[in-house]
Amino acid sequence: MKINLNFEFPEGIDMEYKKAKNSIPDSLWETYSAFANTTGGVIILGVDEKAKPPIQGVQNAQKMYDDLLNQFNNPQKISCNLISDNDISILRTKEEKNLIIINVREAPYQSKPVYLKNDIRQTYIRLGEGDRLATPAQLKYLITISQNDIDSEILPNFDIDDLNPKTLIKYQKLLAKQDSKYEDINFEEMLISIGAYKKDRNGDGSYKLTTGGLLFFGRYNSIVDRFPHFQLDYFEKDSSLNSRWIDRVSTGDASFPELNIFEFFTIVLEKLFATTKDSFALDENQTRMPFKKDIEESLREALVNSLMHAYYDSDFPIKISAFPDYYEFYNPGNMRVTVEEFIKGNTSSIRNPTIATFLRRIGISEKAGSGGPKIFDTATKYQLMLPEIFSDFRSTTLRIWKVDIEHNLNKLQEPDKSILKFIMKNGSIKTQQIKEELGLKGQEYSYRNALDRLISSEYIERKGKGRGTLYILKQSSQEQYYLMKQFLKDIEDRISRK
Structure with missing residues (x-):
């Protein structure tokens, strides 16, 4: 197979070039460790970006290929092998040079950290286009x-004594609504029953507080004794560009001196609900749909998701933000499932299962893995902009929109707005349609600039060349996956009706 490597993809967070003309470079293993510990990436051997020409190729590519497979399977070289035959390939360029392409997947969380030479201190992470030794x-x-x-x-x-008695009273009342046996038991019995107190089987056998119990029910000062950077923030703002806030909830503030996870959850959920407004929407039977209720359920699931999956030893806070057009849920800690698994549901890997249990016991969170589908299904039910998920090495951000894409059209000038409306209605547009159906014949300078603006703003993308060129809505990978999921569901429904 021949390829034309023209450096459309420069080195970055998931791409690395290495010379490797005559041998496997030592730095390959640092990059392998870094990719495996972050989000994966591709290593291309036989390229020196500083040379002219940069494509140097590798000598005796088949031998290097075999050596690579042997070394990837050597536990003295790396702590975890993620590479199989299918992940390494030899490619021939148009310059008649051999390159070796190595696809490195992100390691499963159970296999991290991936380190070198039996020395956990030789653990690398990927930052930008460089491999860095992991800090402590x-x-x-x-x-x-x-x-x-x-x-x-x-x-x-x-x-x-490290727990907030007011929190325990409020929680017990909610717990008793789910099961009356909790009405008359004392706090210690309740905490043992739900897993906040556990028997120290490696110590004196007495029951002791768990980290989840401390975070969820604890006094603020007691929490920061164990988690010195514990910080929970909520902001309501009139603009994402404005540093000033309309409303705020924050640990350590005089207004909220004893915030723990449960207190933060109950206060912030009420404030989030207060920012939602009902919208008149009818289903296919002309029956009014419960817009406000559905949006509130999405917000509750997103808040629960942030608190259950946060890494509380982080230096970064949990931050919940409410803006006029969208909500943003940020928590330290990357997702332990893929974006596709989050959207599909039924796959759950919770970082803090004890905290998740506390919420489920009072009917707050439903079955594991159900939050993602509910959030995405609500968006498509009301034709809102689909949620966005950003997850990297250290954090996860979920953005939930409360507007549809047409809401953003008001910000556009003409003819940008007319072009985008046509694409939204018809799926795509061609240059000929711009001229004839939008009445822009003879205004090539105007609509060409409009297309460039829409592409650079990532509203649309170009497909094809020449007369066959189409302009379509730009979709993220998660949007494409969700639309495919809906398409497959429609097929299943049709089959089941036959």
């Missing part, structure tokens, strides 16, 4: 996320 904090994060039930850790020096 980053290494701790990788080790921590490789474990399950991290919020069930027993705390030997904490007890019930």
